[in-house]
Amino acid sequence: MTGASLPDYTLNPEDIPVVEACPLPSVDRDRLKENIARGLKELGATLVAHYYVDGDVQDVAEATGGCVSDSLEMARFGRDSDSDMLIVSGVKFMGETAKILSPEKNVYMPTLEAECSLDLGCPPDEFEAFMNEHPDRTVVVYANTSARVKALSDWIVTSSCALDIVNHLKARGEKILWAPDKHLGRYIESETGADMLLWSGACVVHEEFKTQALLDMKKVYPHAGVLVHPESPAAVIDIADAVGSTSAIIRAASELDHDIFIVATDRGIFHKLKQLNPDKRFIEAPTAGDGATCRSCAHCPWMAMNELETLDKLLTDEAYRASNEIHVDPALGRRAKEPLDRMLDFQKNRG
Numbered sequence: 001m002t003g004a005s006l007p008d009y010t011l012n013p014e015d016i017p018v019v020e021a022c023p024l025p026s027v028d029r030d031r032l033k034e035n036i037a038r039g040l041k042e043l044g045a046t047l048v049a050h051y052y053v054d055g056d057v058q059d060v061a062e063a064t065g066g067c068v069s070d071s072l073e074m075a076r077f078g079r080d081s082d083s084d085m086l087i088v089s090g091v092k093f094m095g096e097t098a099k100i101l102s103p104e105k106n107v108y109m110p111t112l113e114a115e116c117s118l119d120l121g122c123p124p125d126e127f128e129a130f131m132n133e134h135p136d137r138t139v140v141v142y143a144n145t146s147a148r149v150k151a152l153s154d155w156i157v158t159s160s161c162a163l164d165i166v167n168h169l170k171a172r173g174e175k176i177l178w179a180p181d182k183h184l185g186r187y188i189e190s191e192t193g194a195d196m197l198l199w200s201g202a203c204v205v206h207e208e209f210k211t212q213a214l215l216d217m218k219k220v221y222p223h224a225g226v227l228v229h230p231e232s233p234a235a236v237i238d239i240a241d242a243v244g245s246t247s248a249i250i251r252a253a254s255e256l257d258h259d260i261f262i263v264a265t266d267r268g269i270f271h272k273l274k275q276l277n278p279d280k281r282f283i284e285a286p287t288a289g290d291g292a293t294c295r296s297c298a299h300c301p302w303m304a305m306n307e308l309e310t311l312d313k314l315l316t317d318e319a320y321r322a323s324n325e326i327h328v329d330p331a332l333g334r335r336a337k338e339p340l341d342r343m344l345d346f347q348k349n350r351g
């Protein structure tokens with residue numbers, strides 16, 4: 001159920017940045033990739049990238065001993081890395097998470113403007129007031145939140161571990177206050193049967209996937225499997241052959257027998273899907289249609305800010321790097337680290 005007193009925290013279209021795609025010739029991309037690999041080595045830095053960023057950035061991360069993964073694994077990898085300097089290619093909450101888990105490390109991002117509509121849609125003061133109205137509930141927040149909201153929470157979850165953690169809390173008889181993604185919250189609520197009070201934020205990318213257009217696409221590709229991220233609306237999730245985090249979607253594409261998949265998540269993931277399944281075909285789930293508002297279709301405008309050129313500039317321009325370092329107040333970071341550690345320990349103990 002959604003909190004009765006809550007406004008809708010879904011972002012308005014005019015608040016979503018427009019990021020123009022300016023594809024570089026491959027010779028320039030190759031040169032930038034070489035520069036970036038050299039720059040990482042010279043600085044002793046490790047690149048940690050999300051599945052949704054530019055495919056070439058993903059390739060450099062893997063080729064230089066960094067990682068490409070979902071946000072849970074990014075957090076773990078950054079924490080366990082020997083490197084004192086982490087470059088996080090993703091969105092701001094991922095950089096903040098890396099800093100909270102490793103306060104002694106220098107954490108940078110290609111640009112601090114890379115936000116997330118879920119993080120923006122959960123203002124800490126308003127969220128704290130909502131929490132105070134429901135002191136009997138265990139506060140579970142999605143990783144896509146600011147350090148301040150994390151510091152207010154009892155548990156932090158990602159889409160990889162949310163079901164397991166909510167099932168665990170339900171078994172202990174706890175009632176849950178969930179934030180910020182209403183779609184993911186509803187999905188978890190329906191899968192677990194837990195008593196959940198939901199905040200009303202949404203991801204601007206997944207919110208746009210359209211049920212009727214997807215059903216029409218299924219008529220054109222009747223044998224296609226449908227892979228859906230649970231940040232999508234419930235009616236889209238209902239059509240899925242597999243629902244899960246980015247890692248779960250990648251696993252399902254390899255394990256299911258289908259030769260064609262319709263994929264309802266950010267199209268950045270297609271780079272890894274095609275790498276791992278060169279004989280299979282992947283099609284973007286439709287986002288257009290009545291009421292469509294997302295200006296970037298199936299690509300997050302903030303993830304799109306992680307360009308090769310920006311990453312190269314971060315490594316070569318000291319002043320630019322200094323202005324894109326992640327800072328988290330140490331006391332706040334210590335409070336936010338507790339629920340993050342709880343999540344990582346929970347996952348570790350489950351094997």
Ligand code: SF4
Pocket residue numbers: 091115116117118144203204205206231266300301302303
């Ligand atoms: S895809 Fe959605 S949830 Fe992910 S960073 Fe972009 S706005 Fe946030």
